[in-house]
Amino acid sequence: MDLSMNESPFPPVPAVLDAVREAAARLQRYPDFRSAELVAALAKHLDVPDGGLVLGPGSAGLTQLLIQALDPGRDEIVHPALSFEGYPLMAANLRNRSVAVPLDGLTHDLDAMAAAVTGRTRCVLLCNPNNPTGAALSHAEITAFLARIPDDVVVIIDEAYREYVTAGDYADGLALHREHDNVCVVRTFSKAHGLAALRVGYAVVPPRIAGPARMAGVLFYPGGLAQVAALACLEPGVLDECARRCARLVGVRDRLAAALAAAGLPVAPSQTNFLWLPLGTGSDAFARRCADAGILVRAFPEVGVRVTVGDEAGNERLLAVARAG
Ligand SMILES: Cc1ncc(COP(=O)(O)O)c(C=O)c1O
Structure with a gap:
């Protein structure tokens, strides 16, 4: 019995499974490399322009692609620790330095994270709510943090578990993205939607980052079944x-x-x-x-x-x- 991976105990909703089964009959076809239908559905669902949406091979892979699209002249990635084990791996894959800032108890030490930002900082990663401690940052906390971060340093907010949050003051990543030109929000279909095996992540990013992020790393994802499944998840x-x-x-x-x-x-x-x-x-x-x-x-x-x-x-x-x- 595996309780180590933060997977959903529920299989996908039946309508999603039906859509995948139906699409499986056409495996000989290449998927739409622009994922146009899924991008349009997400843009409508989130009320954001298509141009700022980037899809990726899971939100972890996508986060790495976003970082790859940022100024290669900077080589430090500031992130919390304890937090998602993927963050230092992303830094290592990009030959960047991982600047791990210890938590303050169960939650991010935002003061220490702001203080860790230098002219070499490529981006700051926030995990909200945090894996593995489960604590969520409030809107006021991230707003105050962003006021201390230079405009040319990108802040990526990883909201992999947002669907489970009940805290009333939970930071609204999309609102923060709208208010700040340096904020990206990353989400996933792997957890609450139960599509971990297909790995589809998406990010809402400033337009200047979207183009380079789409061209970073491997091309042509997500696969066809992943697109169909994610699209079915967005049905009301x-x-x-x-x-x-x-x-x-x-x-x-x-x-x-x-x-x-x-x-x-x-x-x-x-x-x-x-x-x-x-x-x-x-x-x-x-x-x-x-x-x-x-x-x-x-x-x-x-x-x-x-x-x-x-x-x-x-x-x-x-x-x-x-x-x-
Ligand atoms: C905080 C966080 N971000 C991202 C991921 C990866 O999600 P995906 O399956 O979309 O790559 C995980 C998975 O455990 C996670 O805990």
């Missing part, structure tokens, strides 16, 4: 079902968090589809006990363990390990 009935599922999962998450806490584990508040257990030196031992019970979790040695909110059987098995501890 499917969006409603996705929102209902996210709300259901948030309820399951909160009950699981309370039960884990009642079993004596430290549990951080979460705005995502996973829970962060800051177990410190006990992290490896807990992960091993989970593995013995047939559950994969993500251990960050000496710091904590991230567990994805799974289906009922997975959550029960995890709770049994916690209670046995």
